[in-house]
Amino acid sequence: MEKFSKVSSTAIPLDRANVDTDQIVPKQFLKLVQRTGFGKFLFYDWRFDQDGKQKPDFVLNDPTYSDSHILLAGENFGSGSSREHAAWALKDYGLDVIIAPSFADIFYNNCFKNGILPISLPGNLVDDLMQTKSAIEVDLESQTIRYDSRTIPFAIDEGRKKTLLEGLDDIAVTLQYEDRITSYEKSHAL
Amino acid sequence: MPQTLFEKVWNSHKVTEIDGRTLIYIDRHLVHEVTSPQAFDGLRINKRRVRRPDLTFATMDHNVPTNNRSLPIIDQISAIQIKTLETNCKEFGIELFDLHSPYQGIVHVIGPELGITLPGTTIVCGDSHTSTHGAFGAFALGIGTSDVEHVLATQCLVMDKPKTFEIRVDGKRKHRHAITAKDIILSIIKKIGTAGGTGTVIEYRGEAISDLSMDERMTVCNMSIEAGARAGLIAPDNKTFDYLKGRKYAPKNYDDLVNSWKADLVTDNGAKFDKTFAISASDIVPQVSWGTNPAMTSDVTDAVPYPDEYAKGNKSQEDAAKKALEYMDLKPGTQITDIKIDRVFIGSCTNARLQDLVEAADVIHGRKASPNVRVMVVPGSQQVKKQAEEMGLDKIFQDANFEWRESGCSMCLGMNPDILSRGERCASTSNRNFEGRQGSGGRTHLVSPVMAAAAAIAGHFVDVREWF
Numbered sequence: 001m002e003k004f005s006k007v008s009s010t011a012i013p014l015d016r017a018n019v020d021t022d023q024i025v026p027k028q029f030l031k032l033v034q035r036t037g038f039g040k041f042l043f044y045d046w047r048f049d050q051d052g053k054q055k056p057d058f059v060l061n062d063p064t065y066s067d068s069h070i071l072l073a074g075e076n077f078g079s080g081s082s083r084e085h086a087a088w089a090l091k092d093y094g095l096d097v098i099i100a101p102s103f104a105d106i107f108y109n110n111c112f113k114n115g116i117l118p119i120s121l122p123g124n125l126v127d128d129l130m131q132t133k134s135a136i137e138v139d140l141e142s143q144t145i146r147y148d149s150r151t152i153p154f155a156i157d158e159g160r161k162k163t164l165l166e167g168l169d170d171i172a173v174t175l176q177y178e179d180r181i182t183s184y185e186k187s188h189a190l
Numbered sequence: 191m192p193q194t195l196f197e198k199v200w201n202s203h204k205v206t207e208i209d210g211r212t213l214i215y216i217d218r219h220l221v222h223e224v225t226s227p228q229a230f231d232g233l234r235i236n237k238r239r240v241r242r243p244d245l246t247f248a249t250m251d252h253n254v255p256t257n258n259r260s261l262p263i264i265d266q267i268s269a270i271q272i273k274t275l276e277t278n279c280k281e282f283g284i285e286l287f288d289l290h291s292p293y294q295g296i297v298h299v300i301g302p303e304l305g306i307t308l309p310g311t312t313i314v315c316g317d318s319h320t321s322t323h324g325a326f327g328a329f330a331l332g333i334g335t336s337d338v339e340h341v342l343a344t345q346c347l348v349m350d351k352p353k354t355f356e357i358r359v360d361g362k363r364k365h366r367h368a369i370t371a372k373d374i375i376l377s378i379i380k381k382i383g384t385a386g387g388t389g390t391v392i393e394y395r396g397e398a399i400s401d402l403s404m405d406e407r408m409t410v411c412n413m414s415i416e417a418g419a420r421a422g423l424i425a426p427d428n429k430t431f432d433y434l435k436g437r438k439y440a441p442k443n444y445d446d447l448v449n450s451w452k453a454d455l456v457t458d459n460g461a462k463f464d465k466t467f468a469i470s471a472s473d474i475v476p477q478v479s480w481g482t483n484p485a486m487t488s489d490v491t492d493a494v495p496y497p498d499e500y501a502k503g504n505k506s507q508e509d510a511a512k513k514a515l516e517y518m519d520l521k522p523g524t525q526i527t528d529i530k531i532d533r534v535f536i537g538s539c540t541n542a543r544l545q546d547l548v549e550a551a552d553v554i555h556g557r558k559a560s561p562n563v564r565v566m567v568v569p570g571s572q573q574v575k576k577q578a579e580e581m582g583l584d585k586i587f588q589d590a591n592f593e594w595r596e597s598g599c600s601m602c603l604g605m606n607p608d609i610l611s612r613g614e615r616c617a618s619t620s621n622r623n624f625e626g627r628q629g630s631g632g633r634t635h636l637v638s639p640v641m642a643a644a645a646a647i648a649g650h651f652v653d654v655r656e657w658f
Contacts (some may be wrong), residue, residue: 009410011556014209015509016506016510017506017509018483020622020624022622022624022626022627023624023625023626024601024628027605027627028604030224031267031271031605032267033227033228033231033270033274034228035228035231035257042318045626047569050612051487055336074420075385076221079318079384079483080417080556080622080624081318082225082316082317082318082332082333083225083334083335084316084334084335087334096458099324102388103486104418105389105420106498108336109333110334110336110338112301113336113337115361120343152197157211157350158209158210159209159210159211160206169236171343171344173208174208174213174340174344174346174348175343175344176207177206180205180206180213181215181241181345184205185215185345188202188203190217190311
């Protein structure tokens, strides 16, 4: 996985709560057997009408945000399925950071596996961020978000931070402990 | 120190710590066609093997057709995904229950049915409804594809310890047939919300939970994820041990294991949960969802709520309710029993086990589906289908003009040809009423199997208590 570095761009304000995985990638697009190519299906039913034309009132279709790498959303983002296709679609679309008051657990975990940084902030701060049209800078190393001459800190688990910053392969890390796995298996056969 | 059931299972599966996180050993890994192809590809690219193919079991369920199995699969992309799973299982030496196996079915129906699911174990699958297996006192959770690859390669998962959440359902249900496990879990989600369980493992406790059969307990645990929980579980008891005894993959030393499970797999007296919530079973009535997430649910005796009344001052919830009513094409104040339906789906890992089908059939009493309603009954597995047919349920359903189909996930998520058309309204025994879940533009109302069967006959929702 690529190392995560600073991200600086405008941020897309998707002011909805409980955005679920069926909205992030509708299930008719889950049948690919690769990890890539899901970006064009991101929020498909919100972005496109029945004829496949862009819906102008949906925020992703606003040209202001055509180069955004940051998504702002309401509480409980990513609820529903375990499908990692949701994270693949966000990443493939070009999004590296998602900021919301809260996330669903499996989705949150899937983000880190794909080089996406999910940041939980109090609702009022997310609301403030949604008001700004200027660029937002997200720095994982210092755990800060800078915008409109403000700096706000965010919290993240140290182990997960390291995974993103170093772009670690989780499996390779775990396999360094293979002797412990083997000894566990010897004492716990079922 | 006294411990909860979950803490005991967690502690007994710790392998080591890595950077402050815990490496947890996984006893059983279930695999299906949609979330696994990229994981197997990852193994191939990195020249890795499956560490424990003997603890890994696969089936195809999400996008299999539920009509005639002898016909080729028309959807070429589905066919590729199914073929890919066959190839991967062969290459990596994993047992597969394929479309022609007598054991094929929804992964969460066949795990328990085959005795793959066992008390006190850790179970994962690339599917959020893996929480179903918690009904047996297992720590069972859904994972993404990267973690599927991680478990295939290492038989372990790196995790942070979830918090514990006690949900008590005290007392007895007022009506054993009309008020079901589905109504219990929908009532809980309605109260605690779709993020109420985030970061926790729920333990369901109390008299009304102990009273449930294993099929019913699976319905409750299945929807733990709809409350946002990492997993849900129920302490095993004699019903659990009797259910699993003699199943195909139950261990040889089963009776010895039962003795140790009886001693170990309980929450100790005085153990503390991080959170607690309780409801009284006698307050629960049949439930019907009206919105686009499972917490947007009402008693069948109620009306569709006004968004402000539903949101109780929470602006984002009010907006969500407005959007939901618009999508569902419902007006606030409409009695739930006045909502007419076009389709009925009885199936899914929530409600497609034998007891669900028996109870749905019991509602029919020689009547027929409303002429305006198309009804599909999709058994959870080939074993369920066979048992139901031995009991003559297929005949009862077909005489009522309910379609009797082959096993699979079917219209729960509509990845196969079983979908709603735009604007169609469906009474569904599945678990999610998200926008477009059962087909783009389709409208889903979550209900129990008895409520679904009654709605099929009446053509609109009814209070099924009046039918018994």
